[in-house]
Amino acid sequence: MSGSPAVVMRLVASAYAVAEKAGTIVRKVLHSGELGIVEKTGANDLQTLADRLAQQSICASLSKRFPKITIIGEEDLPSEVIQEDLIETGQSEEILQRSCPPEYSQLKEEEIVVWVDPLDGTKEYTEGLLDNVTVLIGIAYGGKAIAGVINQPFYNYQLGAGTQLGRTMWGMLGLGAFGFQLQEVPGDRRIVTTTRSHSNKLVTDCVDAMEPHEVVRVGGAGNKIIQLVEGKASAYVFASPGCKKWDTCAPEAILHAVGDEVQVVAVEELADHISPKGEGDAPIIFTPALDIFVWIRPQQVAQQAWNVAHLGQQCSRVEQLPTDKCLFL
Numbered sequence: 001m002s003g004s005p006a007v008v009m010r011l012v013a014s015a016y017a018v019a020e021k022a023g024t025i026v027r028k029v030l031h032s033g034e035l036g037i038v039e040k041t042g043a044n045d046l047q048t049l050a051d052r053l054a055q056q057s058i059c060a061s062l063s064k065r066f067p068k069i070t071i072i073g074e075e076d077l078p079s080e081v082i083q084e085d086l087i088e089t090g091q092s093e094e095i096l097q098r099s100c101p102p103e104y105s106q107l108k109e110e111e112i113v114v115w116v117d118p119l120d121g122t123k124e125y126t127e128g129l130l131d132n133v134t135v136l137i138g139i140a141y142g143g144k145a146i147a148g149v150i151n152q153p154f155y156n157y158q159l160g161a162g163t164q165l166g167r168t169m170w171g172m173l174g175l176g177a178f179g180f181q182l183q184e185v186p187g188d189r190r191i192v193t194t195t196r197s198h199s200n201k202l203v204t205d206c207v208d209a210m211e212p213h214e215v216v217r218v219g220g221a222g223n224k225i226i227q228l229v230e231g232k233a234s235a236y237v238f239a240s241p242g243c244k245k246w247d248t249c250a251p252e253a254i255l256h257a258v259g260d261e262v263q264v265v266a267v268e269e270l271a272d273h274i275s276p277k278g279e280g281d282a283p284i285i286f287t288p289a290l291d292i293f294v295w296i297r298p299q300q301v302a303q304q305a306w307n308v309a310h311l312g313q314q315c316s317r318v319e320q321l322p323t324d325k326c327l328f329l
Contacts, residue, residue, distance in 0.1 A: 101174025138249025148250030
């Protein structure tokens with residue numbers, strides 16, 4: 001590759017290194033035994049010292065290298081001087097060596113928004129369900145997710161002492177997705193992954209309407225996306241408000257980067273992407289096989305899910321399919 005890497009490639013390369021730094025922080029806090037847990041809105045909405053330190057590290061590190069980029073983190077933290085040991089200055093050389101997709105090669109810093117969930121799956125983190133935990137850094141342009149980095153701080157933790165922990169996956173539209181082996185659920189199985197701790201009747205109705213052979217209830221949006229790309233689930237369904245843009249930006253980018261084998265259905269696009277609080281909760285239905293969504297029935301359940309997804313707007317058309325199944329169009 002000739003010349004200096006494009007801004008967005010340097011950003012993704014930095015985000016990769018910064019996510020790994022954040023993963024190290026998350027592990028260090030857990031091993032200290034001092035989690036510093038506080039409730040934000042209730043027992044299912046927690047914040048720990050790891051959330052706070054990881055977000056400080058991510059935001060300060062990226063801001064230092066890319067001062068004109070808008071960075072929005074999940075945690076509402078006071079402005080303060082960041083400890084120098086939280087700053088990560090490294091970059092992934094492997095990413096820097098890749099050619100930038102032409103459509104993004106001329107992007108300027110001020111055109112890019114970074115969405116940060118410093119510790120996705122905080123409740124599971126406090127309960128020791130460590131494989132649910134991820135660090136999410138999503139990159140958006142023009143209101144759409146174009147690149148993302150997911151770090152799993154405790155990947156392989158169940159293998160016991162002496163095992164090297166953690167892995168990082170990333171993806172970018174026009175380049176592909178890396179850091180994992182893409183696999184599919186056997187074609188004769190419908191396995192749905194959904195929320196572990198934020199369910200309601202609509203979520204349950206939509207999951208049941210897909211007539212799954214198995215339902216996998218786990219924590220963390222990032223973790224559920226990993227279930228999809230590694231063939232542990234056919235679809236991720238969360239047909240209810242609750243997910244914010246810091247939850248969905250990085251996973252959505254990686255799913256799209258996988259290519260035509262993955263379809264994203266009824267996920268809110270990142271419109272109004274500089275909203276400071278990530279307003280516009282998005283119901284989530286992700287799947288690596290579009291025909292899975294033929295299995296949403298009866299019609300009123302599909303209509304109800306559509307109404308939630310589109311903030312009360314009526315579905316323009318719900319196509320009737322055999323045996324009363326329907327598909328959003």
